[in-house]
Amino acid sequence: MEQNGSGISTAHAVKYFLSAEVGKGASGERLTVSLTLAHLGLDPVLEAEYLVSLSREIAESHLAQSIIATPGSMWDYAAATPISHRLVQLLPVHAPPSGRLSRYQGPHE
Structure with missing residues (x-):
């Protein structure tokens, strides 16, 4: 199993x-990254x-735009x-992509 620099598997870091x-939704429900x-x-x-394939700065901007959208x-x-910023820190740093990258072209792209 692939490990990131902290010894945690990439799959485990992504799951975490x-x-x-992310925060509480409009009706008070817990909104996770997965739900967002x-x-x-x-x-x-x-x-x-x-x-994970992006630089931290670009990943943070991309995720922020997803949260807004x-x-x-x-x-x-x-x-x-x-x-x-807080959430992207949970991701492994530049783990080799599996080749299945998102092709999402949302309002922030």
Whole structure:
């Protein structure tokens, strides 16, 4: 099993990232990264792999835009940026992609 620099498997790090909380939704429900990406019609695992392939700065910006674009989002860019920064830190650094990168071209692309 592939390990990142901290000794945690890449698959485990991605799973942890996807289950991490973005915040509370408009009706108070727990909104995870996985739910946020699914609300955009994205495959959460593929999108996480895509984020891993990016530089941290670009991944943070991409995730912030995804948070903003989520239906019912109550976050603007200024609020989504620190959230995305915190979440991207959970991802492994530049793990080799599986070749199944997201082709999502959302409003922020």
